[in-house]
Amino acid sequence: xxxxxxxxxxxxxxxxxxxxxxxxxxxxxxxxxxxxxxxxxxxxxxxxxxxxxxxxxxxxxxxxxxxxxxxxxxxxxxxxxxxxxxxxxxxxxxxxxxxxxxxxxxxxxxxxxxxxxxxxxxxxxxxxxxxxxxxxxxxxxxxxxxxxxxxxxxxxxxxxxxxxxxxxxxxxxxxxxxxxxxxxxxxxxxxxxxxxxxxxxxxxxxxxxxxxxxxxxxxxxxxxxxxxxxxxxxxxxxxxxxxxxxxxxxxxxxxxxxxxx
Ligand SMILES: CSCCC(=O)C(=O)COP(=O)(O)O
Ligand SMILES: [Mg+2]
Numbered sequence: 001x002x003x004x005x006x007x008x009x010x011x012x013x014x015x016x017x018x019x020x021x022x023x024x025x026x027x028x029x030x031x032x033x034x035x036x037x038x039x040x041x042x043x044x045x046x047x048x049x050x051x052x053x054x055x056x057x058x059x060x061x062x063x064x065x066x067x068x069x070x071x072x073x074x075x076x077x078x079x080x081x082x083x084x085x086x087x088x089x090x091x092x093x094x095x096x097x098x099x100x101x102x103x104x105x106x107x108x109x110x111x112x113x114x115x116x117x118x119x120x121x122x123x124x125x126x127x128x129x130x131x132x133x134x135x136x137x138x139x140x141x142x143x144x145x146x147x148x149x150x151x152x153x154x155x156x157x158x159x160x161x162x163x164x165x166x167x168x169x170x171x172x173x174x175x176x177x178x179x180x181x182x183x184x185x186x187x188x189x190x191x192x193x194x195x196x197x198x199x200x201x202x203x204x205x206x207x208x209x210x211x212x213x214x215x216x217x218x219x220x221x222x223x224x225x226x227x228x229x230x231x232x233x234x235x236x237x238x239x240x241x242x243x244x245x246x247x248x249x250x251x252x253x254x255x256x257x258x259x260x261x
Pocket of ligand 2: 016
């Protein structure tokens with residue numbers, strides 16, 4: 001078995017949300033299609049609710065910022081007297097969401113609506129998150145060794161908590177010390193990792209970031225964060241240069257903590 005020694009200065013393990021997911025690529029193959037298939041019905045049911053209207057306002061603001069992009073889908077402004085046809089606006093929101101998702105955009109507006117839709121699905125028992133079998137034992141072991149474990153995902157903090165709260169292993173939210181999403185910054189920007197370290201109260205060099213995406217690994221490394229690239233079935237392939245450059249693991253059990261024998 002490959003063993004990757006965790007540097008002695010590391011006291012925090014930061015996980016990308018997709019890294020602990022199972023081979024069926026839960027986020028891409030289950031959660032994302034769920035949004036596309038159900039967004040229209042969700043909007044129709046929740047349209048009058050304040051939370052839904054806040055989600056739509058944020059999407060509308062994002063659509064205005066995106067108006068210069070090729071293929072961008074506008075969302076008409078709400079009229080002051082509320083005289084607009086909700087079905088037309090709903091269709092525009094659906095089209096905008098599908099357009100953003102076709103580009104795998106990581107906008108806070110999209111992630112917020114997705115998070116609210118997933119909350120409805122998880123709490124109704126329509127979806128349960130699965131983890132690779134090495135994940136939960138490894139996270140428990142790291143915590144027993146005194147490590148803090150955080151999650152950093154483009155998915156909203158609320159959505160991340162759903163995954164750990166409604167998993168096939170039960171509610172395992174207590175295994176995670178904290179969550180970060182795009183509100184702290186994008187995962188391909190080095191500054192985000194400095195802000196995360198500040199927020200945790202440690203130095204960036206105290207963090208080991210596990211991700212499957214090399215531009216994220218590169219941004220973290222530029223901020224002096226330790227990185228390892230996690231290679232799981234279903235992940236995008238790596239180039240030969242990336243395979244040589246980065247420390248690679250295929251299971252969390254391959255991480256060897258300084259104190260473990
Ligand atoms: C329930 S979390 C959904 C994850 C998500 O929306 C996403 O875009 C995945 O992004 P990540 O940065 O975690 O790879
Ligand atoms: Mg990812």
